[in-house]
Every structure is written in C-alpha cells, then in structure tokens.
Amino acid sequence: MKEKHYLTPLMEPRSVGVIGASERESSLGNVLIRNMLDSAFKGRLFAINPKHESVLGVPCYKSVEDVPHRLDLAVIAVRADKTPALVDACGRAGVKAVIVLSAGFSETGPRGAKLERQVVEAARRHRIRLLGPNCLGIMRPELGLNATFAHASANKGSIGLISQSGALCAAILDWAKPNNVGFSAVVSLGSSSDIDFGEVLEYMISDPRTESIFLYVEGIRDARRFMSALRGAARVKPVLLIKVGRHPDASKAVLQHTGAQVGEDAVFDAALRRAGVIRLYNMGQLFAAANALFSHFRPRGNRLAIITNGGGPGVMAADRCTDLGIPLSEFSEGTTEKLNAALPAGWSHGNPVDILGDADVERYRKTVQAVLEGPNVDGVLVMLTPQAMTKPTEVAQAIIDLEKHADKPVVTCWMGENLVMDARHMFIEAGIPTFRTPEPAVELFSHISAYYRNQKLLMQTPASLSHLNPPSIESARLVIETALAERRKALNEMESKALLAAFRIPIAQTVVARSATEAMVLAEEIGLPVVMKIDSPSIIHKSDSGGVRLNLGSLAAVRTAYQEILDEVRKNKPDAMINGVAIEPMILKRNGRELVVGVKRDPVFGPVITFGEGGNRVEANRDLAVTLPPLNNFLVRDLIRSSRVAPLLDEFRNMPAVDMDALELVMLRVSEMVCELPWIQQMEINPLIVDENGAVAVDCRIIVDNVSPAADQYDHMAIHPYPSHLIRKWTVPDGTEVTIRPIKPEDAELEIEFVRKLSPETKYYRFMNTMRELPPAMVARLTQIDYDREMAFVATMLENGTEVEIGVCRYAVNPDGESCEFAVVVADEWQHRGLARRLMGVLIETARNKGLAYMNGVFLSNNERMLKFVQGLGFVLSNDPEDNTVKLGVLSLQD
Numbered sequence: 001m002k003e004k005h006y007l008t009p010l011m012e013p014r015s016v017g018v019i020g021a022s023e024r025e026s027s028l029g030n031v032l033i034r035n036m037l038d039s040a041f042k043g044r045l046f047a048i049n050p051k052h053e054s055v056l057g058v059p060c061y062k063s064v065e066d067v068p069h070r071l072d073l074a075v076i077a078v079r080a081d082k083t084p085a086l087v088d089a090c091g092r093a094g095v096k097a098v099i100v101l102s103a104g105f106s107e108t109g110p111r112g113a114k115l116e117r118q119v120v121e122a123a124r125r126h127r128i129r130l131l132g133p134n135c136l137g138i139m140r141p142e143l144g145l146n147a148t149f150a151h152a153s154a155n156k157g158s159i160g161l162i163s164q165s166g167a168l169c170a171a172i173l174d175w176a177k178p179n180n181v182g183f184s185a186v187v188s189l190g191s192s193s194d195i196d197f198g199e200v201l202e203y204m205i206s207d208p209r210t211e212s213i214f215l216y217v218e219g220i221r222d223a224r225r226f227m228s229a230l231r232g233a234a235r236v237k238p239v240l241l242i243k244v245g246r247h248p249d250a251s252k253a254v255l256q257h258t259g260a261q262v263g264e265d266a267v268f269d270a271a272l273r274r275a276g277v278i279r280l281y282n283m284g285q286l287f288a289a290a291n292a293l294f295s296h297f298r299p300r301g302n303r304l305a306i307i308t309n310g311g312g313p314g315v316m317a318a319d320r321c322t323d324l325g326i327p328l329s330e331f332s333e334g335t336t337e338k339l340n341a342a343l344p345a346g347w348s349h350g351n352p353v354d355i356l357g358d359a360d361v362e363r364y365r366k367t368v369q370a371v372l373e374g375p376n377v378d379g380v381l382v383m384l385t386p387q388a389m390t391k392p393t394e395v396a397q398a399i400i401d402l403e404k405h406a407d408k409p410v411v412t413c414w415m416g417e418n419l420v421m422d423a424r425h426m427f428i429e430a431g432i433p434t435f436r437t438p439e440p441a442v443e444l445f446s447h448i449s450a451y452y453r454n455q456k457l458l459m460q461t462p463a464s465l466s467h468l469n470p471p472s473i474e475s476a477r478l479v480i481e482t483a484l485a486e487r488r489k490a491l492n493e494m495e496s497k498a499l500l501a502a503f504r505i506p507i508a509q510t511v512v513a514r515s516a517t518e519a520m521v522l523a524e525e526i527g528l529p530v531v532m533k534i535d536s537p538s539i540i541h542k543s544d545s546g547g548v549r550l551n552l553g554s555l556a557a558v559r560t561a562y563q564e565i566l567d568e569v570r571k572n573k574p575d576a577m578i579n580g581v582a583i584e585p586m587i588l589k590r591n592g593r594e595l596v597v598g599v600k601r602d603p604v605f606g607p608v609i610t611f612g613e614g615g616n617r618v619e620a621n622r623d624l625a626v627t628l629p630p631l632n633n634f635l636v637r638d639l640i641r642s643s644r645v646a647p648l649l650d651e652f653r654n655m656p657a658v659d660m661d662a663l664e665l666v667m668l669r670v671s672e673m674v675c676e677l678p679w680i681q682q683m684e685i686n687p688l689i690v691d692e693n694g695a696v697a698v699d700c701r702i703i704v705d706n707v708s709p710a711a712d713q714y715d716h717m718a719i720h721p722y723p724s725h726l727i728r729k730w731t732v733p734d735g736t737e738v739t740i741r742p743i744k745p746e747d748a749e750l751e752i753e754f755v756r757k758l759s760p761e762t763k764y765y766r767f768m769n770t771m772r773e774l775p776p777a778m779v780a781r782l783t784q785i786d787y788d789r790e791m792a793f794v795a796t797m798l799e800n801g802t803e804v805e806i807g808v809c810r811y812a813v814n815p816d817g818e819s820c821e822f823a824v825v826v827a828d829e830w831q832h833r834g835l836a837r838r839l840m841g842v843l844i845e846t847a848r849n850k851g852l853a854y855m856n857g858v859f860l861s862n863n864e865r866m867l868k869f870v871q872g873l874g875f876v877l878s879n880d881p882e883d884n885t886v887k888l889g890v891l892s893l894q895d
Contacts (some may be wrong), residue, residue: 006815007195007203009096010129011140011185013072014043016147017064017095019086020077021047028101031149032137033058034736039139039146039153044069062373065093073097075137075147080104083133084118089278091126098123099147100133106191115645120193129815135190136166139173142209148188157182158211160204162197164218165187175287179428184209198225199815203592205233205781214286215241223640225719227275228786233459234276235780237449240289242280243268270626274635274719278450278460281388288444292409292433300408301378302449303329304442305371306352308383309359309390313415314352317381317438324446328352328381335374341888342366358389365398376571379409379445379624383438384417396423400430409448413441458745462632462671462721469504471669473676476502480679481703489681489703490537493582496700500685502668506662506696508587514580516562520555522583529586532561533699534569538576540701543616545572551586558583587689587698591655595663597670598624601681605718607674611667613645614687630721631671636664642754649690662695679704711851712788720787726846730838736797738806738835740842743792745822747805748783750794754805759828765863766825782810789813791850793842795826795835806830809839811847811855819854820847840873848893857889 005011016036022029029049033056046067047060054060061067064074064086074095080102090098105116106741116133123130129860131138137148141156152173159182163169166188173186184207187200197215204210213233220226233239243265274278280286304326308314321328328351331339339353342363348354355367359507364382371380382399386392389498392414403410409882412427412434414420427434435441476499483491491499497507509526512535513519523530534547540550546568549561562581569576596614599607605628612624627635640646640663649658666688673680682703689696707716713721743751755763755774776784792810796803809824809854822843826836847855857875859866867877867887877890 005203005206007097007129007199009072010099010131010138010195010205011207012143013145013694015044015046015069015071015073016041016145017046017048017067017071017074018047018055018077018147019064019074019090021049021052021058021060022057023052027147030055031151032077032101032147035146035148035150035153036144039141039144041144041146043072043143043145046071047073054573056275064089064095067093070094070254071096073099073147075099075101077101077149078333080112080115080133083754084115084122086120087122087128087130091128095126095128097129097131099131099135099137100190101135101137101149103134105133105245106193116191116193122327123194127816130194131187132190133193134166136163136169136188138188139183139186144214148186149734152177154186155180155182156823157184158209159183160207160210160213161186161216162189162200162204163187163212163216164192166190168216171283179287192221194877196225198222198229201226201229201233201705205229205236210237212238212240213287217241217243220604223271224720224786224788227271227605227718229787230275230277230786231786232657232780233449234454235784236776238276238448239275240280240286240447241272241277242282242286243272263345264602266626267605267628270608271605271718273454273457273461274628276451276454278447278454280447284440285443285447286442286779288433288435289447292444292448301476302451302453303327303376303378304381304445305331305374305377305379306381306383306503307355307364307367307371308352308385309355309357309364309387310385311348311352311354313383313385313438314348314354317383317413317442318352318779320439320442321446324442326442326446326732329371329374329377331371331377332375335370335376336371338370339367342370344703350446357385357387360389361391361398362544363398364395365402367412368399368402369730370800372402372410374406377408379411379446379449381411381438381441382412383413383441384415384420384423386414392420392423393426396426400426400432409445409806411435411441411445412582413438416709446884457635457638460632460635461851462630462635471503471672471676473502476677480677483704484679484706488537489705491702491704492535492579493533493536493700496683497697499673499702500669500697500700503673505666505669505685506694507700508584508696508698510582512580512582513562516559519581519583520558521561523552523555523558526583526585528555529588530558530696531584532558533582533584534565535579535582536573536576537579539573540567545569545576551588558765584698587696589689589691589693591658591691592689593645593658593691594685594689595645596624597666597688598688599670599674599683600679606716607680609639609667609670609674611639611644611645613648628719629671629674629717630719631668633664633668636667636671639667640664656692658690659694661694663690666695669844672851673722675714675717675792677704678707678713681705711849714788723787726793726842728842732797732833734839737839740793740839741796742787743783743785743794743808743810745784747794747838748779750803750805751783751808753781754808756828757827758825762825762828765860765866766823782808785810791843791846793839795839807839809836809843811843813850814854814856818852819856820852821856821858823857824845836869837873844873844891844893853892853894855891855893857891859887859889861885861887 018032020029021033047055048059048064049060050062052060074090106113139146141154150170169188202510245857306314357361414423424434479495480499494510500507511522512521529551532549533542539545547565552558562835565581598610602608610624610626625639627639651657685697685700687698723742730738739868790812794805795807796805807826811820811822813820870889875891877889880886880888
C-alpha cells in the first residue's frame with residue numbers, strides 16, 4: 001500500500017477552519033483570514049466566531065461543530081484560557097489537526113503550564129495532532145496555505161524551513177521575498193507540546209516539493225527521534241541547521257523560551273556530524289546558504305581552488321580555508337600545464353592562483369576553465385578587485401557562461417562597491433553565490449561541502465559489540481550491582497579496572513594495601529618500581545590531595561610513601577573516607593603518550609565519548625574531541641583525527657608513531673561499555689598510555705547509577721546500535737540457508753534491486769504503483785531506520801557468492817506509541833515457500849518484545865491472498881469507513 005503520512009491533514013489540508021476569525025483590523029483572526037485569502041488557498045476555508053456572520057467575505061459559523069464540513073485543520077487564534085475547550089470541541093467535530101497560535105501557556109509560569117497540559121490532554125483524547133502553542137503557524141506556498149500571522153508571504157520553492165522561533169521565521173520570510181528564495185513549507189513549532197522536529201522532518205523526507213531543509217533549533221525534547229529523523233533526511237536532502245544556546249547564559253534563555261533541554265554545545269555539534277547535517281552559526285550564513293541551495297549548489301568534496309587578480313585577497317581566502325580545515329586543491333600536472341600556457345610567467349604557480357592585476361577577460365576565462373576541468377578540484381572561488389585593466393561586468397559574464405556547463409560549484413567575490421555593483425547583480429540573477437569579502441565566500445563553501453564529509457559519518461551503523469573477543473558483560477554487571485547494593489555510586493579503582501578488564505581493555509594491575517607492611521609485601525609481588533595512590537571514594541583528583549607517589553624503586557621508599565600519603569591526604573581532605581593505598585606497577589614507556597578517554601552524560605543526547613591529551617594536563621586543557629556512541633573503526637579514526645592530540649600520535653620528536661590499532665581497539669571497547677552498561681554515568685581513563693607496542697589503562701574512575709528497566713536495552717542512547725543480536729538463520733527444506741537480519745543503510749542497492757525484480761502485480765499490492773525503481777527518498781526511508789520506532793528485517797541468501805535480498809518486512813510505531821503498522825513483501829519466486837510467515841513471525845516477536853500492544857495493516861480489498869494470509873496470523877479484518885477499496889487489519893500482541 002502507498003502510505004499517506006499521518007501529518008498530511010496538517011501539511012496538506014483540504015479544508016481549514018480559523019477559530020477566532022475577526023473583522024477587527026490587525027487582529028490575529030483578521031490577519032489569518034486575510035493571509036489565507038491573499039495566498040489563494042486551494043482548499044475550503046471556514047471562519048469560526050459566534051460574533052460574526054462573515055469575515056472578509058468568508059461565511060462565519062458560531063462554533064467548529066456548526067461547520068457543515070469535516071475539517072482537516074483548525075487554526076486557533078483566541079486567548080489561552082479558552083483554548084482547551086476549543087480543542088475539545090474540535091475533537092467532537094472530527095478535526096484531524098490543530099494549530100494553536102496563542103501565547104500564554106507554559107512559557108508564562110505554572111498557570112500557563114496547566115492550560116497547556118489541558119490542551120494536550122484534549123488533543124490526545126480525540127487523537128488530534130497539535131502544532132504549538134505559541135507558534136507562528138504553517139505555510140505551504142504551492143497549496144496556497146498561509147495559516148500564519150506573518151506579514152510576509154513565501155515564494156514557491158524547494159526549501160523546507162522548521163523553526164522553534166516564530167520571530168525568526170518572520171525575519172527569514174521578509175528577507176526571502178526580495179531575494180527570490182522560495183519555500184516548499186515553513187513550519188513554526190512554538191512550544192512543541194505535541195508535534196516536534198522529528199515528526200515534521202519525517203514528513204519532509206518524503207515530500208517531493210522539499211529538496212533541502214533548514215532548521216532553527218533552541219532545544220531538543222526527544223533526542224532519539226530527532227537524530228533518527230535528521231539522519232533519514234540528510235541521506236537524501238541537504239539539511240542545514242542553526243543552533244542557539246551555545247553558551248550557558250544563552251541556554252538559560254532558551255529554557256525560559258521553549259522549556260526544551262539544552263545540552264553541551266560540543267555534544268550537539270558531534271550529534272550533527274553523525275547525522276550528516278551542516279551547522280551554521282549566524283543569519284548571514286543562513287541567507288548565503290539559502291541562496292546557494294536555491295541555486296542547486298552541490299559540492300562533491302572539500303578541495304577548493306582560489307583564483308584572484310590580487311595576491312592579498314587570495315591570501316585572506318587561503319587563511320580562512322586553514323581556519324576552517326578546508327584543503328586547497330593541489331593541481332595535477334595537466335592543470336598546471338594549462339595554466340602555464342594561459343598565464344604570464346609571473347603567475348603564482350600554486351593555489352591560490354594569482355593571475356596578476358592586469359588580468360583581462362580572456363585570462364580569467366582560460367584560468368577558470370582549466371581549474372574547473374582539473375581532477376583534484378571540488379569547487380572554485382573566483383575573486384576580482386577592480387584594478388585599472390579590469391572589466392568587472394565582462395569578467396562576470398565570462399564566469400556565468402562557464403558556470404552553466406560546469407559540474408562543480410563556483411563562488412564569486414567581487415571586492416569593492418561602485419565598480420562591481422552591476423557584476424554582483426548579474427551573479428545574483430544567474431544564481432551564482434557572490435560576496436563582497438573573501439571570508440564569507442570560503443565559509444559558504446565550507447558549510448555546504450561539510451555535507452560531503454558528514455555523509456560518510458552518517459553511513460556508519462556500528463553493531464553493539466565488536467567481532468573480536470566478546471566482553472564478559474555479566475561480570476561487569478555484577479561489579480556495578482554490588483556497588484549500587486552498597487549504596488555506592490563511585491566505583492573504587494579496582495572495581496573500575498575490573499570493568500575495563502571485563503571489556504578486554506589492557507589495565508595496570510592494582511591491589512590495595514591497608515598497612516605499610518602489606519604495602520611492601522604487595523609491592524614486592526608486583527615488582528618494583530611501583531606507583532602508590534590513595535584509595536578513597538571521596539577523592540576524584542588524587543594528585544591534588546597529595547595522594548600519589550610515582551616510581552618507587554625500593555621497599556623502604558614504599559613504606560615511607562604509605563605513611564606520607566595518609567598524612568598528606570588527611571591534612572588536605574580531613575573528611576575523606578580512606579580505604580587504603582592502591583599499588584600498581586610503574587608503567588615506564590619511553591615513547592608513551594598520555595591520553596584520556598572519557599564518558600559523560602549529556603542531558604539531551606545521553607552518553608558521549610571524549611578523547612584527548614591526558615595526564616596532569618587534562619584539567620588545564622579540557623579541549624577534548626567528542627562523539628556519540630556507538631563507534632566503529634571509521635568513527636574512531638574520525639574522532640582521533642579531530643582531536644588536538646592527533647599530531648602527537650604520529651612520528652614526533654624522534655618517537656615512533658603509536659600503535660593505532662591498539663588505541664582504536666580501546667576506543668571500540670569503551671563504546672561497547674557505553675552500549676551494554678547503561679548504569680555508567682561518568683568514566684575517565686587517565687592516563688591511557690599508548691606507544692608503538694600497545695596501550696594500557698593506568699588509572700580509571702567510574703561513576704554509576706541505578707537505571708529504570710526498559711524494553712529496549714539501548715534506550716539510554718541517542719543513536720541505536722545495529723541490533724546484531726536479532727540476526728538469525730533459517731534453513732529451507734531444500735537445504736537453502738536464509739539469513740534474516742535487521743536492515744542496514746548499506747542495503748540500499750540490495751533494496752533497489754529487490755524491488756526492480758518484483759512483478760508488476762507484487763509491486764502494485766505493496767506500493768499501489770508499478771514503478772520500475774524506488775525513488776531515492778524512499779530508499780533512504782526504507783534503509784535508514786533507528787531500530788527503535790521502526791524495525792525492518794531483510795531475508796537474504798547467497799547466489800554465486802553474492803548476497804541477494806529475497807524478502808523484507810517492517811513495522812513503524814504509530815504516534816500513539818502503543819501500536820505499529822506493518823508491511824511485508826517477498827520475491828515472486830519465493831512466494832508459497834513459507835518465507836513470508838517466517839518473516840512475520842520474527843517481526844511480531846520483535847514488536848511484542850518492544851512492548852507494543854497492537855499491529856495494524858492496510859490491505860487492498862481485492863488482494864485475497866494477502867487477506868487470507870494475515871487472517872491465518874490472527875489479524876482481525878474490518879472495512880475502512882473512508883475507502884471501500886481497502887481493508888484494515890489488527891493483531892493483538894499482548895494476548
């Protein structure tokens with residue numbers, strides 16, 4: 001079946017009622033009706049207000065229940081205290097979606113919060129989807145829908161805008177109109193008491209009118225849904241985002257404005273990279289990116305070539321490239337030969353390409369053409385300063401002519417004002433991004449080309465456990481449960497290292513002495529020299545309290561150090577509880593680098609992993625690289641490369657490069673710990689010493705806490721690991737072995753080929769369409785799932801050593817959180833062989849274990865074979881009251 005998105009009544013309403021419509025000039029209800037009329041809404045419009053017979057010529061009804069037509073959408077523009085009753089009336093009238101524009105809810109205090117709860121309860125009682133409150137509304141220019149109180153309308157276009165700020169929406173719309181930037185949809189979320197970013201993003205993924213998406217974010221309520229939708233959207237459409245509240249004071253303002261959670265900005269940045277999203281930082285960048293996207297500006301990499309007729313401006317651009325990590329293109333021999341032939345001997349012979357101040361139109365043309373054709377170039381920045389020999393408009397026309405046939409993006413920077421004004425207008429008319437100064441031009445290329453790099457991160461779907469020696473999860477859990485049973489959250493060093501050892505992370509053996517004599521005995525057993533550290537749950541930083549002694553090479557030194565440590569700690573931390581003194585071997589690695597690997601909990605995105613320089617410097621320099629688990633080798637390498645300590649890990653000051661395989665393995669094991677042990681709140685391995693021979697965790701501190709049991713064992717994570725525990729084998733009676741496993745993003749080609757080979761009849765029954773191939777947006781939607789609100793299993797077999805898909809089934813959890821809708825399709829040659837029943841058995845079992853109560857299906861009435869099949873599985877069928885061509889099926893999962 002071809003599914004209609006459940007937000008269709010909101011995003012594509014055929015009938016709209018304005019509650020609070022008014023004849024009073026400039027009132028909210030008056031502006032709404034006027035906007036709907038001015039935009040020429042293609043559906044039916046109704047005014048609702050007991051005080052009027054008509055509003056601006058639109059017939060007006062006393063209540064929503066009096067409207068002689070069932071409304072898809074009602075827009076409420078009345079005082080907050082009247083809103084709960086009106087939403088309830090909408091429910092009785094069968095309204096499917098409601099927008100509440102009014103303010104005066106949770107942002108105003110307890111009384112407003114109570115009103116908001118009443119509104120949400122009324123909406124849920126009647127299964128109404130609610131946008132707002134305290135929002136600007138929604139626009140769909142193609143449909144003539146302007147259900148907002150904005151004074152500016154929107155041009156038709158391909159950009160989907162989702163914003164938590166109505167004021168920002170209004171500002172963008174005001175800017176967009178004269179700049180010819182158009183929108184497929186504009187959605188102001190307001191307080192997001194019901195509909196949030198995730199659901200609107202999911203709608204825009206499948207919306208053919210939307211080619212790129214902009215988000216303005218203040219805070220996130222549901223990190224898992226947000227990440228899932230972002231990742232799904234970014235696989236097929238560029239997604240750009242501005243996030244405010246980057247600093248603590250601003251975060252407080254966001255909390256007061258929307259009530260949404262604001263986590264640490266570095267964590268949010270890491271989440272966006274994993275989602276394949278481009279982050280912008282100010283409105284200027286947003287407007288520049290909007291222009292670029294509207295012009296279908298699509299870099300395929302991040303290597304930039306700079307062409308200039310002035311050395312200074314070229315250096316300015318190159319400096320900004322260095323700041324942003326944009327590599328300058330290294331020209332091939334062929335490109336260099338073309339440039340030598342086209343340019344005077346005094347050209348810069350490198351990148352930036354300085355073609356000198358007397359450059360004419362032909363010199364520009366030949367240079368830009370040679371560089372665009374070069375194999376190591378992903379984009380070109382063409383710069384011009386108005387010098388005596390320069391003809392800015394003629395050069396501009398030459399660039400415009402070349403850009404029409406180029407397969408790489410071109411950005412221009414015509415510096416100056418009066419002499420270059422006409423050229424800038426020419427670029428704008430041609431849809432070529434143009435700037436007055438070099439820095440924003442480079443920033444634009446950086447932001448849009450980040451899509452290229454982030455797409456690689458997006459494709460990673462790590463499994464919960466590595467393929468290597470499996471960890472002893474049960475022993476780690478016992479250590480944690482024992483500590484929590486004793487009402488302790490801070491694990492001592494031996495317990496912390498026991499967890500590391502359970503996950504196969506190399507550790508420095510640690511024992512605890514409770515007397516000077518015992519310390520000497522243990523030191524001799526371990527082998528001198530040793531390190532001695534205070535063992536106290538009250539002390540986090542042992543060195544600061546005087547609780548550490550290094551490189552003790554004799555038993556006498558051990559005895560003396562034992563007493564010194566106790567005396568100094570008692571003096572500096574008189575209230576500390578002391579268990580004894582920990583003793584471990586002194587790790588002497590001549591070429592060792594001291595690193596720190598940490599885990600912390602972000603209030604929005606849950607557990608995150610940090611990496612950087614360790615030892616005593618870690619507190620002075622907290623500039624750590626951050627990423628979201630789960631990790632695989634690709635993601636680990638990306639994290640290490642993005643850290644400031646990365647250059648020190650290669651050959652450095654006569655030291656050989658470290659064993660990167662050993663370091664990567666430690667990071668993978670830490671990721672496993674985060675996935676499998678939801679009790680971990682904080683962890684710090686410091687130092688982790690790595691040299692050319694391996695890695696060893698010298699010290700470790702772990703904080704744990706009780707967690708509520710959940711049906712999903714990875715409920716604590718923003719990105720669900722690939723559920724490898726759900727993979728299973730099935731042997732067909734003829735001996736063929738079939739693998740049934742959760743789908744992966746890498747299965748896109750398998751899925752495309754599978755659908756291509758289906759018969760027209762099978763395609764029609766599944767998609768109500770006999771399309772030859774799946775559209776890219778649908779491929780992403782089917783293969784990029786979050787394994788939480790959606791699950792899909794593919795059945796595959798090996799055919800001449802190649803994996804081939806022979807069946808697929810899936811469910812998506814409905815907005816009620818209690819039921820799910822399923823679909824199943826099997827290759828024509830595999831029908832009647834029990835594969836569909838086997839797939840459905842796996843799907844039903846997974847949904848049941850998820851805690852869902854019902855599974856729903858929608859079937860064509862003439863698909864008798866499918867109807868018989870689902871009845872055999874226990875589905876109860878009924879007629880669809882709105883469409884006699886389909887039947888509805890429901891299966892209880894909790895019987």
